[in-house]
Amino acid sequence: MSLKIALTKGRIEEPVIALLSAAGVDCEPLKNKKRKLIVNTSDEKYEFILAKGPDVTTYLNSGVVDIGIVGSDILTEHRNNQYELLDLEIGKCQFVLASTEDFDINKEGRRVIGTKYPLITQKYFESLGQDVEVIKIEGSVELAPLIGLADAIVDITETGTTLRENNLYIYDYLDKVSTRFVVNRMSLKQNAREIYSLVDRLEQVIKANN
Numbered sequence: 018m019s020l021k022i023a024l025t026k027g028r029i030e031e032p033v034i035a036l037l038s039a040a041g042v043d044c045e046p047l048k049n050k051k052r053k054l055i056v057n058t059s060d061e062k063y064e065f066i067l068a069k070g071p072d073v074t075t076y077l078n079s080g081v082v083d084i085g086i087v088g089s090d091i092l093t094e095h096r097n098n099q100y101e102l103l104d105l106e107i108g109k110c111q112f113v114l115a116s117t118e119d120f121d122i123n124k125e126g127r128r129v130i131g132t133k134y135p136l137i138t139q140k141y142f143e144s145l146g147q148d149v150e151v152i153k154i155e156g157s158v159e160l161a162p163l164i165g166l167a168d169a170i171v172d173i174t175e176t177g178t179t180l181r182e183n184n185l186y187i188y189d190y191l192d193k194v195s196t197r198f199v200v201n202r203m204s205l206k207q208n209a210r211e212i213y214s215l216v217d218r219l220e221q222v223i224k225a226n227n
């Protein structure tokens with residue numbers, strides 16, 4: 018039986034495929050998948066399921082996949098009780114609190130914060146002892162302070178280009194983010210040898226890359 022791996026579609030897909038290939042996984046079918054969402058390697062050792070990050074955690078929790086490859090931002094926001102085996106050290110970025118130049122971080126009163134990550138945002142402000150209103154936004158979060166929807170945002174930044182091009186400034190740094198290799202606990206018991214063998218090979222490639 019092949020190991021089922023839920024792989025987050027989009028930005029991290031390409032570097033993950035490069036990493037898996039270097040670790041000896043036959044990724045040619047994945048590279049040529051077009052719009053296919055379930056892709057088997059030719060040797061049938063692995064079956065890849067392409068999904069959005071939050072759905073990767075749902076699949077892991079429900080046990081329909083053995084392994085998930087997903088950002089730590091998603092793992093933190095969408096609580097999961099699975100087992101994180103490896104930091105793949107790709108998709109590296111960081112959560113920040115950002116706003117326009119005139120944002121007064123110490124101003125009295127309840128602030129409105131726009132974010133794709135309401136739980137992380139709520140926890141951050143709780144840790145500061147501040148009560149805020151959090152508005153969930155699905156994308157282009159940087160718009161929120163520019164159009165008067167929010168006083169500030171909590172979002173991910175990597176190069177800083179999006180913030181810069183929209184005249185936004187960083188007021189605080191929160192957690193760092195990277196892509197993680199996560200397993201379903203039950204599956205780890207049943208497929209320990211295969212899973213640890215893949216982890217060992219990935220670890221070697223990561224070490225060699227860094």
Ligand SMILES: Nc1ncnc2c1ncn2[C@@H]1O[C@H](COP(=O)(O)OP(=O)(O)OP(=O)(O)O)[C@@H](O)[C@H]1O
Pocket residue numbers: 025026027028029069070087088089090091108109110156173174175176194195196
């Ligand atoms: N700017 C970034 N730089 C590096 N990694 C990022 C960045 N933004 C997000 N990531 C990581 O990549 C993962 C996937 O992000 P991606 O933008 O592909 O999907 P998404 O957040 O669902 O957005 P979309 O709805 O545009 O597809 C995120 O969960 C995060 O771990």
Ligand SMILES: O=P(O)(O)OC[C@H]1O[C@H](OP(=O)(O)OP(=O)(O)O)[C@H](O)[C@@H]1O
Pocket residue numbers: 155156157158159172173174175176177178179180
């Ligand atoms: O610091 P940078 O390198 O500019 O990256 C930051 C951007 O990347 C992410 O957005 P994404 O590309 O996922 O698009 P989205 O706005 O649709 O969420 C994040 O939400 C920022 O907008």
